[in-house]
Amino acid sequence: MSGNRVDGAGGPLYIARVHELSLAQAILDTVQQQAASHGASRVLSIRLRIGELSAVVDEALTFSLGIIGKGTAAEGCAVTIEHVPWVVRCAGCGIEYRVEGGLPVCPACRTPGGATLTGHELQIVEMDIE
């Protein structure tokens, strides 16, 4: 995800990896349950929807899924990530806008803040199985 790469103290890539590794494990658990409940032996692809606020690094997530998916029905499956922009409804004038530059400040009336409408998503949307 552009502009939102994890750069926390203590080693950027390490932190990024372990964050995504936890998410990958949660995804794999759900995918395996779903595959089993549909009597599928293979998961061909998974589609995810990930909000801009989640600071997920795509490469780290797909890398993690590739490793922990080995030996499961999801081994080698394709992973597609749909990014959801951070959209806020202005607390002042009520327009909806995409947040640029890290802070929600209304481009029309300059009021800071408002309700976040999208950008928090961390969802599995669908999967192809056989």
Place this chain on the structure above:
Amino acid sequence: MSTVRVITNILEANDRIARQNADMFAKAGVYVVNLMSSPGAGKTSLLERTVDALQGRYRLGVIEGDIQSSVDAERIGRRGVQAVQVNTGGACHLDGNLIRDALEEFSLPDLDCLVVENVGNLVCPAEFKLGEDVKVMILSVPEGDDKPLKYPLMFQESAALIINKVDLLPYVSCSVERIEDRARALNPKIEIFRVSCTTGEGIDAWTGWLADQIARKRAGVLP
């Protein structure tokens, strides 16, 4: 081949365990704080100050989350407060499951407030619920006033922001006003406390707020 529509929150399993933890806390009337910051911002120092201010008035417990070592639990334990160390063994955040395991060490009805010191990190702890009443974050002034821009989710999710090490303001390039403006743009309801765990400045306002929260939780549970 067939396509299965799923639409599942990736963290649903963790959220479910967090809700179970929250139910246990509600039954026991324990107020739970998830304390988050980057490494070295002063989580354990703030806890020491908080324990000193509230011990005797409230029964406190602490869960210390770290990737490894037990030095933090030892620091808190020296003050006569039960502190349980949870080592994540590499993971950069605590989750609902780790908290549930740690709770076996506590007798919840004998506590008024449990503070969970999360692993030092401004990214993922914001995402993983533990069953807490509030998230509280610390930002220390040497880290800089750009942090709300880089970690907006953490500021959005926190009920309170503690700006620590204000005694160092003359020596660092950081505007407290800018931190506050940016934090409020992300979260208009955020409570902000300027403190120094070294000098004790501002600690009373923070512990006063916390004491009020603990009392409210107890009042909500007691008949």
